[in-house]
Amino acid sequence: xxxxxxxxxxxxxxxxxxxxxxxxxxxxxxxxxxxxxxxxxxxxxxxxxxxxxxxxxxxxxxxxxxxxxxxxxxxxxxxxxxxxxxxxxxxxxxxxxxxxxxxxxxxxxxxxxxx
Amino acid sequence: xxxxxxxxxxxxxxxxxxxxxxxxxxxxxxxxxxxxxxxxxxxxxxxxxxxxxxxxxxxxxxxxxxxxxxxxxxxxxxxxxxxxxxxxxxxxxxxxxxxxxxxxxxxxxxxxxxxx
Numbered sequence: 001x002x003x004x005x006x007x008x009x010x011x012x013x014x015x016x017x018x019x020x021x022x023x024x025x026x027x028x029x030x031x032x033x034x035x036x037x038x039x040x041x042x043x044x045x046x047x048x049x050x051x052x053x054x055x056x057x058x059x060x061x062x063x064x065x066x067x068x069x070x071x072x073x074x075x076x077x078x079x080x081x082x083x084x085x086x087x088x089x090x091x092x093x094x095x096x097x098x099x100x101x102x103x104x105x106x107x108x109x110x111x112x113x114x115x
Numbered sequence: 116x117x118x119x120x121x122x123x124x125x126x127x128x129x130x131x132x133x134x135x136x137x138x139x140x141x142x143x144x145x146x147x148x149x150x151x152x153x154x155x156x157x158x159x160x161x162x163x164x165x166x167x168x169x170x171x172x173x174x175x176x177x178x179x180x181x182x183x184x185x186x187x188x189x190x191x192x193x194x195x196x197x198x199x200x201x202x203x204x205x206x207x208x209x210x211x212x213x214x215x216x217x218x219x220x221x222x223x224x225x226x227x228x229x230x231x
Contacts, residue, residue, distance in 0.1 A: 032217060032218075034219070034220075036222075042224075043206055043222040043223060043224050043225045044158065044206070044222045045222070046219055046220070046221060046222075049217075049219050051217060088157070088158065090158075092218070101163075101171075101218065102148065102160040102163055102171055102173070102174070103148070103150075103158075103160060103208075103220060104160070105150075105157050105158040105159070106157065107156075107157045108157060
């Protein structure tokens, strides 16, 4: 079982629709969760972080966390063609405070938004 | 307000040569992380450093790879005697101190290493 799992896609949605991206993780000790966007040939760009159960909204993006189900999701409202990219879910399994911590990444979900 | 800087952006080496990749963290950041992205694979953690200290090197290959983050200057990822399998994108990320589990990591543009 992979530590962080995502559907590889591609996920295709029409412009203006809601794109829903999902991620599950295996380590119940995971404490912080991140969504990155990566355009082809570019570096990952942080778009959302979430630490507590529930929803967190930022503009057109909403991250959802359910620690009991070990599930993280990202919703993109009013999807635009410029949102077409690979979305990476990352989990931090920090054990020692004040020492940062490595991120474990999923394989990424490729999103295609059709005009 | 410069972001994470990496150089070179592209590096070509022949088998057996050495590759040196440099990373300067964002201003105010003291934690540096190196990740590798092989073609068609996900991002994999390699090493986490603070100034003059390696905190976690659990993702580093046992041989040929080393990393440092000196008191002055950028962090360096060094690959000795490169092989074709080392061809990948190498990303550096940084995060601020004292954030613990809430550290957000910001990535540099990466160095694309090609081994001929």
